[in-house]
Amino acid sequence: MNLVVAWLKRQFTNPQVVILGGIFLACFLVIYFLGRMLLPLFVAVAIAYMLEGVIQALARSRLPRIVLVVVVFSVFLAMLLAACLILIPVLIKQVTQLVQQIPNMVDQVQLMLTQLPEKYPRYVSHEHIDTLLASLRTELAVFGQNIMARIFDSVVGFITVVVYVVIVPLLVFFFLKDKDKIIVWFTGFLPHERSLSVQVWRDADRQIGNYIRGKAWEICIVWAASYIVFAFFKLPYAMLLSLMVGFSVVVPYVGATVVTVPVVLVAYFNFGVCPAFLYVTGAYLVVQTLDGMLLVPLLFAEVVNLHPVATISALFVFGGLWGFWGVFFAIPLATLIHAVLTAWPRSSCLDNHVQPAAL
Helix, strand or coil, X not given: CHHHHHHHHHHCCXXXXXXXXXXXXXXXXXXXXXXXXXXXXXXXXXXXXXXXXXXXXXXXXXXXXXHHHHHHHHHHHHHHHHHHHHHHHHHHHXXXXXXXXXXXXXXXXXXXXXXXXXXXXXXXXXHHHHHHHHHHHHHHHHHHHHHHHHHHHHHHCHHHHHHHHHHHHHHHHHHHHCHXXXXXXXXXXXXXXXXXXHHHHHHHHHHHHHHHHHHHHHHHHHHHHXXXXXXXXXXXXXXXXXXXXXXXXXXXXXXXXXXXXXXXXXXHHHHCCCHHHHHHHHHHHHHHHHHHHHHHHHHCCCCCXXXXXXXXXXXXXXXXXHHHHHHHCHHHHHHHHHXXXXXXXXXXXXHHCCCXXXX
């Protein structure tokens, strides 16, 4: 117990550390307890970060900020409207076609399984295949029930989605328009002596902004490249599969592995084991390789390189708390925590009351 008390005294004798710890604790409590309710706010902040990069790039034109905000926001709204009118109907159509083809795919799988005992009698028996098929039917029935439940939940939550579509763009506009006013208002509640907290904020703000903008570009580039590959080889559901591949980059390490399964399965059921199947699979793997070895280093050169263990842990923790959006915001939140830990004074710094060097 004395060791804990001594450690607390060493850590919190510096007022800057107390202020930083209090701000971090308050932010953590707000995110943990109010995260789901404030989700539209967080989504709007992420979009505002993305558009802020475009506004900063156009600031060299020396036009008033309000003009740049209106122009960039108008283009964003036009792209959002185009996605709703053009992209979503195509996705709905392809999802419907894929669902209709699932029974045929299941029949082909069953046929392949029933032929295994004849081809490999020493390793597979009819009893094993019957047990496997019964388990497969049970899992499909449960999957179908879950799909119906999700459809029902989607219908129930349709009004919420509509509200989000209206509220989020409004929040984005006001975040861009009144950025300086919002920051001044928020910092007005903080102590005046907060140099360590300002250091953490500047570092986290830069890295989170670079991450969100880089991730948006990565999604678009991987999506477009995958669609070109799938359309060239005339793979069914090209738009749906390429969109899945694009958004898979949101989940490092895991996303690419998971999304490969439907891509390979659709290619196999459409082409069979033939050169076309090998070509489309090979081209898809080339896209994934170029993304990991070329695109990611170019887009995220200025972002803190979190250790893979820290990245995967953040995905598990925040994904478990808030699902998809938790996964999406896992890396920015992990980056914020990393910035706090990096700026946190070490024992020698606390003893000498010396602040750590700027990041």
